[in-house]
Amino acid sequence: MVADIQLSDAISRVKPSATIAVTTKANEMKRQGLDVIGLGAGEPDFDTPENIKDAAIRAIREGKTKYTPSDGIPELKEAICAKFARENALSYKPSQVNVSPGGKAVLFNAFMATLNGGDEVVIPAPYWVSYPEMVLLAGGTPVTVSCGPNANYKLLPEQLDAAITPRTKWLILNSPSNPTGAAYTRAELKALADVLVRHPHVWILTDDMYEHLVYDGFEYSTIAQVEPALYDRTLTMNGVSKAYAMTGWRIGYAAGPEKLIGAMRKVMDQSTSNPCSISQWASVEALNGTQDFLPGFRAAYQARRNMMVEGLNKTVGLHCPKPEGAFYVYPSCASLIGKTAPSGVVIADDKTFASELLESEKVALVFGEAFGLPGTFRISYATSDAVLKEALVRIQRFCAALS
Structure with missing residues (x-):
């Protein structure tokens, strides 16, 4: 018989991270050979600048490892x-x-x-x-x-x-x-x-x-x-x-x-x-050190933001405000709640919207209820322009197919 440990009251009050869960599921689907676009993780797609990497290597070589x-x-x-x-x-x-x-x-x-x-x-x-x-x-x-x-x-x-x-x-x-x-x-x-x-x-x-x-x-x-x-x-x-x-x-x-x-x-x-x-x-x-790379990062993110806001606002049933910063957009899908997906599943809430989008079009994003505001979802645009363009095509196709 395996003993059943009694967990703390504190841990019973806590939910798992929805953003980590979405990213984990997208990665699992990719390992299965599926063409999944992951827009869940809040992580820059740029590499750490060279001067910072060099400083870390220098610290290792100088024995700064204690x-x-x-x-x-x-x-x-x-x-x-x-x-x-x-x-x-x-x-x-x-x-x-x-x-x-x-x-x-x-x-x-x-x-x-x-x-x-x-x-x-x-x-x-x-x-x-x-x-x-x-x-x-x-x-x-x-x-x-x-x-x-x-x-x-x-x-x-x-x-x-x-x-x-x-x-x-x-x-x-x-x-x-x-x-x-x-x-x-x-x-x-x-x-x-x-x-x-x-x-x-x-x-x-x-x-x-x-x-x-x-x-x-x-x-x-x-x-x-x-x-x-x-x-x-x-x-x-x-x-x-x-x-x-x-x-x-x-x-x-x-x-x-x-x-x-x-x-x-x-x-x-x-x-x-x-x-x-x-x-x-x-x-x-x-x-x-130098901050010279920051304007380039910002310019790339701003262009991606503009592309996503424009594309999402052209999508049937979505409304996307234009944010001032970060690398997220946060559209409303409230007008799509109650519609039916081609699979026959009724879009009961934003969680169902995200789940059906992932199943049918292989686009992973995070549903708004996880952030405390239902009827919405989050997209991270910290990825390449080509990936974002393809994601928009799939999202637009999915929303247009709802009835």
């Missing part, structure tokens, strides 16, 4: 401080900086360090799939606020004010957004900041991972920069994964009050210990 301080080497913390000063007009000391094995770990460490039972975290929806699950794992309560297409998927000040209670511990603010690509202007951030100033018990966790991927001359701002009165209760999070095409290197970082950073370090002391030493040295080069 344990480091739990939350980052001094050289990387100094580079992060310089980045915040240079690009965001924010002044931090190395003692205010945390380096973790990916942006996801930054968020998890912050929640583990701060959340108690009954603490609430306000999360605008659509949201990145991991936000509410990490809050639940840490014992907190996610409070989602629906932000629909009429507001360009952005949180309005009156919505934020209504969502805050005496139990609110954090607001998560992600700009540009995963999954929508929507980015907050300076004026929009100031309006949210005015609400937060009136609620001094609420802390702000701003996820700026897509900061460098904004288009059409959009001027990027982060909330502690816009409203200095929030500096002492803001954790400003970023990382090298998206802008520098370093997803597999697993380096995220954040800056905030020393007490919070120290508590996050304590979590790391007893969990992961340090991020990969080699990745840290590569990240020093990413932040301190």
Whole structure:
């Protein structure tokens, strides 16, 4: 007889990652020889720039392969401080900086360090799939606020004010957004900041991972920069994964009050210990080295965004807003709900839409319910123009065949 282990209450509250599940299924179908187009993963198709790879190789050859301080080497913390000063007009000391094995770990460490039972975290929806699950794992309560297409998927000040209670511990603010690509202007951030100033018990966790991927001359701002009165209760999070095409290197970082950073370090002391030493040295080069490749990355993503928005808006039953940043589009398929696919399956919801599209046309995308806003879906356009053009052909064919 095999013993049946009793799992924790925390793990029973958490759902698997829908984005990872979609990518895994697409890869399995590809291994079976099927011609699948995967538009689920939020991962740049560009290679890590050569100067960054060279820095990693150099670190290996110089023997920089040992344990480091739990939350980052001094050289990387100094580079992060310089980045915040240079690009965001924010002044931090190395003692205010945390380096973790990916942006996801930054968020998890912050929640583990701060959340108690009954603490609430306000999360605008659509949201990145991991936000509410990490809050639940840490014992907190996610409070989602629906932000629909009429507001360009952005949180309005009156919505934020209504969502805050005496139990609110954090607001998560992600700009540009995963999954929508929507980015907050300076004026929009100031309006949210005015609400937060009136609620001094609420802390702000701003996820700026897509900061460098904004288009059409959009001027990027982060909330502690816009409203200095929030500096002492803001954790400003970023990382090298998206802008520098370093997803597999697993380096995220954040800056905030020393007490919070120290508590996050304590979590790391007893969990992961340090991020990969080699990745840290590569990240020093990413932040301190040439940024000449970024305009090329942005131009390619902007052209792809334009192509996808135009093509999706020409598709029967779809409506796709034009996002300000990231590498996602987030169309609505609400008008197709209730129609019938050629297979005879009724499109009952966005999950069925995504499932039937994958089965019939071999296009993998992530359904909107996973992001907290049904009737929608997310496409990652971080892949080649040729692949995206073929994906549009298949999506248009599928939608036209619904009856």
